[in-house]
Amino acid sequence: LAGLEIDLYGNREDSDQVKEAGNKLKLVVRVHPDVVCTTTAEALAMGKIVICANHPSNDFFKQFSNCRTYDDGNGFIEATRNAEPAPLTDALRRAFGAIPGSLYPDEEQCKELGLFTLTGRVGSKKDN
Numbered sequence: 001l002a003g004l005e006i007d008l009y010g011n012r013e014d015s016d017q018v019k020e021a022g023n024k025l026k027l028v029v030r031v032h033p034d035v036v037c038t039t040t041a042e043a044l045a046m047g048k049i050v051i052c053a054n055h056p057s058n059d060f061f062k063q064f065s066n067c068r069t070y071d072d073g074n075g076f077i078e079a080t081r082n083a084e085p086a087p088l089t090d091a092l093r094r095a096f097g098a099i100p101g102s103l104y105p106d107e108e109q110c111k112e113l114g115l116f117t118l119t120g121r122v123g124s125k126k127d128n
Contacts, residue, residue, distance in 0.1 A: 001027060001080060010036040049083040051076065 004027050008018055011033035022029030032039070043050050044064045052058045054069040061067045068079040090100040099106050 001025060001077065004028070004080065006030070007032060009034045009039045051079045051083060 006022060006027060006029045008015060008029055008031045011031065015031050019029045019031055040050055040052065040058075040061055044061060044066055047066060049066050049068060050061065050064075051068045051070065052061060054071045054075075058067075058069065062069060068083055070076040070079045098104075
């Protein structure tokens with residue numbers, strides 16, 4: 001797990017122990033006292049990988065493909081090691097202005113949305 005950085009959400013009684021264990025393993029652990037359910041839902045919606053305990057309180061989150069669960073310390077390590085995000089689908093890439101099979105944005109869609117491209121802002125008055 002060398003080089004791993006962890007964002008820990010919640011401030012339960014064991015958060016200091018988790019941070020201390022991370023420090024012993026030379027991991028960067030940032031503790032955020034946020035509301036866990038809201039933060040988990042937001043992270044899942046953004047497509048981030050979420051690793052949470054296999055617990056009834058997390059049953060709702062298990063339905064999402066970017067949610068990983070664990071039962072014990074070894075399961076946590078395994079889930080963390082395998083926490084690589086799935087590549088974006090062509091449909092999702094298109095929604096963000098990408099041309100399928102290309103690293104370049106769709107200039108016309110960017111122009112319609114007023115987004116930036118590799119050559120600068122499109123759709124501005126100077127481009128018309």
